[in-house]
Amino acid sequence: MSKNLExxxxxxxxxxxxxxxxxxxxxxxxxxxxxxxxxxxxxxxxDYNSFINYxxxxxxxxxxxxxxxVAPKNSVLICAEGGSAGRKIGILNQxxxxxxxxxxxxPNHEIIGKYVFYWYKTNxxxxxxxxxxxxxxxxxxxxxxxxxxxxxxxxxxxxxxxxILDKAFEAIDKAKENxxxxxxxxxxxxxxRLNEIFSQKGEGWKExxxxxxxxxxxAIVSGPFGSNLKVADYRDAGVPIIRLQNVGKGQFIEKDxxxxxxxxxxxxxxxxxxxxxxxxxxxxxxxxxxxxxxxxFENGIILADIVRIRPDKGRVNYQFLEYFLxxxxxxxxxxxxxxxxxxxxxxxxxxxNIIAPIPSIDTQNKIVEEIDKLSRDVKQLETHYQQxxxxxxxxxxSILQKAFNGELV
Numbered sequence: 001m002s003k004n005l006e007x008x009x010x011x012x013x014x015x016x017x018x019x020x021x022x023x024x025x026x027x028x029x030x031x032x033x034x035x036x037x038x039x040x041x042x043x044x045x046x047d048y049n050s051f052i053n054y055x056x057x058x059x060x061x062x063x064x065x066x067x068x069x070v071a072p073k074n075s076v077l078i079c080a081e082g083g084s085a086g087r088k089i090g091i092l093n094q095x096x097x098x099x100x101x102x103x104x105x106x107p108n109h110e111i112i113g114k115y116v117f118y119w120y121k122t123n124x125x126x127x128x129x130x131x132x133x134x135x136x137x138x139x140x141x142x143x144x145x146x147x148x149x150x151x152x153x154x155x156x157x158x159x160x161x162x163x164i165l166d167k168a169f170e171a172i173d174k175a176k177e178n179x180x181x182x183x184x185x186x187x188x189x190x191x192x193r194l195n196e197i198f199s200q201k202g203e204g205w206k207e208x209x210x211x212x213x214x215x216x217x218x219a220i221v222s223g224p225f226g227s228n229l230k231v232a233d234y235r236d237a238g239v240p241i242i243r244l245q246n247v248g249k250g251q252f253i254e255k256d257x258x259x260x261x262x263x264x265x266x267x268x269x270x271x272x273x274x275x276x277x278x279x280x281x282x283x284x285x286x287x288x289x290x291x292x293x294x295x296x297f298e299n300g301i302i303l304a305d306i307v308r309i310r311p312d313k314g315r316v317n318y319q320f321l322e323y324f325l326x327x328x329x330x331x332x333x334x335x336x337x338x339x340x341x342x343x344x345x346x347x348x349x350x351x352x353n354i355i356a357p358i359p360s361i362d363t364q365n366k367i368v369e370e371i372d373k374l375s376r377d378v379k380q381l382e383t384h385y386q387q388x389x390x391x392x393x394x395x396x397x398s399i400l401q402k403a404f405n406g407e408l409v
Contacts (some may be wrong), residue, residue: 003154007404013116014107017144018080019098026056027408036069037061043079046088051118052077058158060097060202068097068214073102074113075189078103078120086129092115103145115158119150120164151255151404168399172392179392184386190378191328197367198327198357211352213311213321214313222282222348223304224271234258239265241302242273242293247281247306249326250375251292265301271308274299278309278322283345288334290325292318307351320364323371324356 010016022031022040031040037059045053060068073078077327079088081101090114098104107113119125125148132144137328153161215222228242238259246253263273273279273293281289285304302308311321324330337350358364402408 007149008152009146010105010148011152011284013104013111013150013152014141016103016105017069019071019100019102019104021100031058031060033057035057038065039094039096041077041096041102043082043084043088043101046079046089046090046102048084049065050088050090052090052092052096054096063204069104071096071098072106073394075104075106075199076113076116076120076202078105080142080145081373082137082322083282085138085140086120086126089117089120096307103105103140103142103402110155111152112155112158112162114162114166116150116236118162118357118400119404122404123397124401124404125150153406162274164408165399165403169396172396176389176392179385181288186378186381186385189373193374194323194371195327195329196350197371198324198329201357202359202363204363205357207355208358209352210309210311210354211253211357213316213356213358214309214366215312217352218270219310219312220307220348220352221271221302222307222351223302224268226304227318229260229264229268229301229303233264234262237260238262240298242279242300242302242306244281247279247291248323249286249289250291252279252294252297254294260301268301271301272299273302273308276318277317278311278325280307280309280325280351281305282307282347282351283343285344286331287338287346288325288331290322292322305345307348309351315361316358317361317368319372323368325354330354330356338342376402 019041027040031037037132039054039056040058041052042058043057043077045056047053071092075090075092077088077090077092077098079101080103087372092104105113105116107116117151128129128147128148134142136139160267173379211217211240229249234241236259240257240259243258245256260268275293275295275297277293279291279293279302281287307327309321311318331352334346334350337346338344359367399408
């Protein structure tokens with residue numbers, strides 16, 4: 001940052017105030033889905049790309065406005081509390097009321113709101129903001145927030161910086177949008193080829209229920225009832241358990257692992273898994289995500305909404321079956337049996353009755369080789385695109401730094 005720049009405290013360049021909390025019952029009865037009023041913005045209505053959802057269905061009627069703080073158009077909102085503190089930032093394009101976990105800065109006539117908005121996104125401001133966080137949930141007081149500083153230049157210079165950043169970020173965001181489309185296209189290409197492979201009806205292919213591919217019913221089981229394994233049973237170490245968040249589509253997600261002690265695991269051994277088993281999620285959207293337990297993960301216990309599948313290895317290549325269970329052909333069989341509106345799920349019987357097209361083991365092995373190669377190619381392409389996305393994010397940071405260093409013209 002240039003030493004010649006003048007710095008002012010945020011409280012010196014505009015009005016800073018927090019919003020109003022609303023009782024949940026009052027919010028639902030009085031402020032939800034009304035025909036007119038000023039939008040009421042909560043933290044959840046601002047995303048990490050600075051998009052603000054003004055059409056969330058919650059508004060403050062005009063005759064109640066006098067009891068609320070109103071942030072005018074061009075004010076800058078920032079989340080001041082919780083995990084998204086300092087990270088959720090928005091520039092208003094209309095007047096709003098807002099929750100008390102947000103701060104708004106209404107800039108004076110010498111300051112452009114968009115200039116402040118961009119300053120909030122710089123690494124320098126983000127570091128200064130984080131240094132002020134206190135408390136268990138992490139929050140910044142209005143007083144500390146107001147004492148944070150911003151480099152102030154002439155109004156015309158602010159406008160020049162904002163114009164340059166607007167154009168640069170518009171181009172970068174367009175490039176990111178294209179890359180994200182490419183990533184999505186590559187995933188869709190892989191899924192399309194997967195569906196195509198398992199839709200063929202080659203010679204020797206037979207349709208089999210999953211339960212008919214297993215030696216006995218114990219080979220396909222779900223986790224214990226919730227009353228048999230509670231959060232209170234979790235330990236910091238011991239026998240690992242697999243939860244819904246660990247099951248991805250064709251990928252085991254080894255993070256935030258929970259454990260139980262050996263005695264509890266022995267009690268629940270009928271719900272165990274071993275390395276190499278197939279596990280399927282019978283709750284959530286998309287339903288039926290399936291993966292194989294990798295060699296790097298320990299044997300353990302599955303939770304209630306997971307199904308462990310252990311077919312006869314003499315008849316089924318596990319990777320072949322994993323690929324099939326992630327196709328639309330398999331998922332559609334589960335989807336038609338979904339129950340529950342808020343937490344869609346299927347039961348164990350639905351999983352056992354999934355019908356899979358099964359060719360000979362030799363054919364299965366060849367198909368796995370083909371899909372594996374396609375999967376590697378797609379992942380390599382996605383890695384390439386992801387690196388480009390990361391480079392664009394770094395470019396944004398670099399441009400921001402140069403803008404506030406006076407290096408952009």
